[in-house]
Amino acid sequence: MNLHIEGRVALVTGGTQGIGKACAIKLAAEGAQVVIAARGKDLLDQVATEIRSTGGTVTAIQADVSKEADCERLISETIATYGRIDILVNNAGTSATGEFESITDEGWQADFDLKLFAAIRLSRLAIPHMKQHHWGRIINVTNIGAKQPAAKSMPTTVTRAAGLAMTKALSREFAPNNILVNSVCIGLIEAGQHERKAAKLGIAVEQLYDKLTADIPLGRVGRADEVANVVAFLASEAASYVSGSSINLDGGKSAVM
Template sequence: MDLELSGRVVLVTGGSDGLGAATAHRLVQEGAKVALCARGVERLEATAAALRAQGGEVLAVPADVARAEDIARFVDAAHARWGRVDGLVNNAGTAEAKPFVAVSDAEWEADLQLKLFGASRAARAVLPHLQAAGGGAIVNVLSIKAKAPGQHSAPSSVTRAAGMSLTKVLSKELGAQGVRVNAVLVGMIASAQWERRAQKAGQPLAVFGAEKAREAGVPLGRLGRSEEFADVVAFLLSARASYISGVALNVDGGLSPVV
């Protein structure tokens, strides 16, 4: 299946590691030009180097998506480099979650700045470029908790629900301009954050992940692989998803209790 992503310019926030880096690799395989941002310069440069070694045209911009000025600099740099933008993956994020009473105002604000305001500012910044290109696609990476929050999942699940609402609002507003906006709701997919958790538990990721998937009751019986996530994002960005907009797709091995 030809995704028709060759020569397209796609921006991936949080692209230096985990699911964002896997997405960048997938996009490079398809011949897309990819701009990545993340805060840590060393990891960002290493990922960009690996992508270039794979033959990719890649721009790496150190940026914190919780800062409005960094997002503007990231989008401007990509547009200055290639003269167009066709897609945006709002992927940068964390899984801040604790009992409601323990979440301070500062923590609520930080979570919203990073995940909700970060995504909405990036969408606003790319919009004129997508319009100039005759259309494009935005993918918001969220969590299955956006649809099915559990106890002790604030502030993350609340911010993710807002991200799902933002996805629908944008899909309604931007469709007439040829811009599709979708969300991918992640369950449990192996990434750098899962490697850090496994390390903390003193177990190899394969063992730790299998145990956590069993405990959570993932119907497919395992953690997802980052390539499985990246395939879905590449599809949603591509011409093969040209009639899909405003959806929130669970990529979770069946884990979510709701469709």
């Protein structure tokens, strides 16, 4: 299927690892001009080189999207480089969870800044440029805990739930401008954080995945490229009548749609 995003400009935050990297690679492979943003310069350079080696167009910008000034610089450098922004993938984030009584105000604020305020600021900055061309796609990467929070799952489930509310509200406000806003709610996806957890437990990551997939109907962990395929679809003309939606990418685990 031709997704018809050749020449579109796509910004992917958290674009050097896991889902973000997979999204950047997929969008570049489909012909988009991709901007990847992350805090670490070495990984940015590495991923940019990887994308260019396959013929993709990419610009790497070092930025901490939890900071307002970096969000402003990220959008301004994207516009200065490509003259427009068509696709925004708000992916940056970590899975911060713990017992409610142990989470400090600083912990709450850091999670809101990284996940919610980054998406708010980048969307607010990108939307005027999308409106100029009467075309835009915003995809917010959240997780299934936003819909079905478990015990000891905060602050992540709270900030992600706010992201879902923002997705729906933006989709309704900017539909007249042909700016489509959707969310993908991920479940268990292969990631470095699971490898680090397995190492801390002194077990192979496969053993950890076996344990974590016990309640997943498909019986396996998801891959980052499987998320990227859905993100690319939502960013494309193929999804031209999809807005305000939240797609679960969880192997059937979530009990809610």
